[in-house]
Amino acid sequence: MSGIRLLIGTRKGAFLLTSDGTRKRWDISGLFFAGWEMYHLKGSPADPNRLYASQTSSWFGQVIQRSDDGGKTWNTPDGTPIPTSGSDGMPHGVSNKFVFDTSFETGKPLTTHQWYDGTQRPWEFKRVWHLEPSLTDPDTVYAGVEDAAIFKSTDGGKTWRELAGLRSAKGQLWQPGAGGMCLHTILLGTGYPDRIFVAISAAGTFRSDDAGQTWRPITKGLVSKYELPDPNAEVGHCVHSVTMHPSRPNVLFMQKHWDVLRSDDAGESWHEISGNLPSDFGFPIAVHAHEPNTVYVVPIKSDSEHYPPEGKLRVYRSRTGGNEWEPLTKGLPQQNCYVNILRDAMTVDSLDPCGLYFGTTGGQVYGSADGGDSWEPIVRDLPAVLSVEVQTLE
Amino acid sequence: MVRVVLPQHLRTLARVHGEVTLDVSGHVTLRTVLDALETRYPMLRGTIRDHVTHKRRVFVRYFACEQDLSHDSPDAPLPEAVANGVEPLLIVGAMAGG
Numbered sequence: 001m002s003g004i005r006l007l008i009g010t011r012k013g014a015f016l017l018t019s020d021g022t023r024k025r026w027d028i029s030g031l032f033f034a035g036w037e038m039y040h041l042k043g044s045p046a047d048p049n050r051l052y053a054s055q056t057s058s059w060f061g062q063v064i065q066r067s068d069d070g071g072k073t074w075n076t077p078d079g080t081p082i083p084t085s086g087s088d089g090m091p092h093g094v095s096n097k098f099v100f101d102t103s104f105e106t107g108k109p110l111t112t113h114q115w116y117d118g119t120q121r122p123w124e125f126k127r128v129w130h131l132e133p134s135l136t137d138p139d140t141v142y143a144g145v146e147d148a149a150i151f152k153s154t155d156g157g158k159t160w161r162e163l164a165g166l167r168s169a170k171g172q173l174w175q176p177g178a179g180g181m182c183l184h185t186i187l188l189g190t191g192y193p194d195r196i197f198v199a200i201s202a203a204g205t206f207r208s209d210d211a212g213q214t215w216r217p218i219t220k221g222l223v224s225k226y227e228l229p230d231p232n233a234e235v236g237h238c239v240h241s242v243t244m245h246p247s248r249p250n251v252l253f254m255q256k257h258w259d260v261l262r263s264d265d266a267g268e269s270w271h272e273i274s275g276n277l278p279s280d281f282g283f284p285i286a287v288h289a290h291e292p293n294t295v296y297v298v299p300i301k302s303d304s305e306h307y308p309p310e311g312k313l314r315v316y317r318s319r320t321g322g323n324e325w326e327p328l329t330k331g332l333p334q335q336n337c338y339v340n341i342l343r344d345a346m347t348v349d350s351l352d353p354c355g356l357y358f359g360t361t362g363g364q365v366y367g368s369a370d371g372g373d374s375w376e377p378i379v380r381d382l383p384a385v386l387s388v389e390v391q392t393l394e
Numbered sequence: 395m396v397r398v399v400l401p402q403h404l405r406t407l408a409r410v411h412g413e414v415t416l417d418v419s420g421h422v423t424l425r426t427v428l429d430a431l432e433t434r435y436p437m438l439r440g441t442i443r444d445h446v447t448h449k450r451r452v453f454v455r456y457f458a459c460e461q462d463l464s465h466d467s468p469d470a471p472l473p474e475a476v477a478n479g480v481e482p483l484l485i486v487g488a489m490a491g492g
Contacts (some may be wrong), residue, residue, distance in 0.1 A: 059487045059488065060401075060454070060487070063440075078437075096439065096445075097439065099445060
């Protein structure tokens with residue numbers, strides 16, 4: 001019988017929630033990595049026992065954790081004792097090391113980016129926001145980091161190399177949003193093995209068609225009239241999340257700082273589909289596993305408020321690919337709810353009917369086993385939830 | 395033999411309990427002690443000092459023999475009592491909370 005495993009990252013550690021295919025009873029394991037911020041955990045589509053996790057701390061920096069047994073045990077990929085030194089006298093291995101590429105050949109131009117006040121600052125590594133394992137190789141995984149850049153590991157997370165061409169895509173004009181200048185979305189194109197999409201706050205969305213060597217902005221149609229001096233600028237847009245259905249890799253859905261948008265040509269152009277949403281501000285966006293035209297968002301208020309309109313926690317569903325949205329409220333609090341749902345904190349499983357899950361900054365994880373028609377809290381009192389990913393297990 | 399006391403989170407990460415003892419060859423300095431520590435426990439690389447510049451992370455401090463060594467040169471000799479194992483080198487996370 002199939003099963004579900006949820007990977008939950010929180011401000012104070014990680015949890016694994018497991019259930020059988022009915023999704024009625026859940027076992028909760030954790031707390032893993034107590035006291036550390038767990039920005040993101042994700043499993044390999046090629047080997048569901050291979051999990052990657054981003055563990056970070058303002059005190060002690062970035063650590064990558066890996067599990068090869070579905071989360072029962074965890075190790076830093078290159079964390080075993082090293083008895084000998086390399087020829088330069090330094091130890092072998094570079095566990096947890098994310099260093100921006102400064103080589104003349106691939107790292108140029110050695111860009112600076114815009115600071116909040118418009119001045120230029122050099123790139124500085126802060127943390128890993130998102131881990132995206134390869135669709136086909138458990139040892140290959142991408143990392144989206146702050147300050148915004150994409151790294152790749154092909155040895156199971158032991159060593160990391162920046163795909164520095166991304167920063168050549170007008171990196172000098174990128175700027176941090178309130179949460180930092182983070183690369184938070186990485187989409188690997190099914191059917192297009194060399195295609196990668198990324199999204200950055202606040203720079204925009206970018207596409208590579210050569211496995212990450214070269215990149216270009218794909219922002220035509222994005223309008224940021226309150227945030228940018230040129231509302232139609234090629235870069236600088238605060239994209240919050242982008243998603244797609246695996247069967248339709250040219251159709252993208254985006255939740256921007258303001259506006260929900262759609263592209264039908266792999267990002268070449270975008271059009272707004274906010275329609276009748278009560279607020280077109282939000283962070284996550286998800287697509288139904290079996291209905292590629294069914295989209296989910298969680299509208300919240302902004303600026304600064306970042307809680308559901310009227311204190312009512314409502315997921316909105318469009319079955320028409322956008323513009324026409326219906327509120328999904330059954331089982332969700334409809335008064336006095338002032339939580340936020342962060343960009344990596346909503347996901348769908350691939351069972352039938354499709355399951356949806358999201359976590360809140362109030363520590364609740366809600367699940368729906370019927371495509372969003374009804375919801376139940378799976379767990380209520382975790383630390384603030386940063387990310388929710390799901391594995392559908394055979 | 396040099397004794398090192400790690401903050402709790404780094405003890406968990408390195409999977410050690412109590413103090414760490416290290417063989418440090420040659421001069422005993424912050425640099426040689428941290429090199430030895432990171433060689434024994436590679437998962438600690440980057441958590442105390444930067445991977446590349448070896449600059450101390452901003453929320454980490456070094457103490458020994460009731461002295462704050464955080465701003466000393468990494469190549470300055472550590473106190474004799476640390477070098478001969480009488481006193482530990484304390485690696486401390488900055489105070490959190492209010």
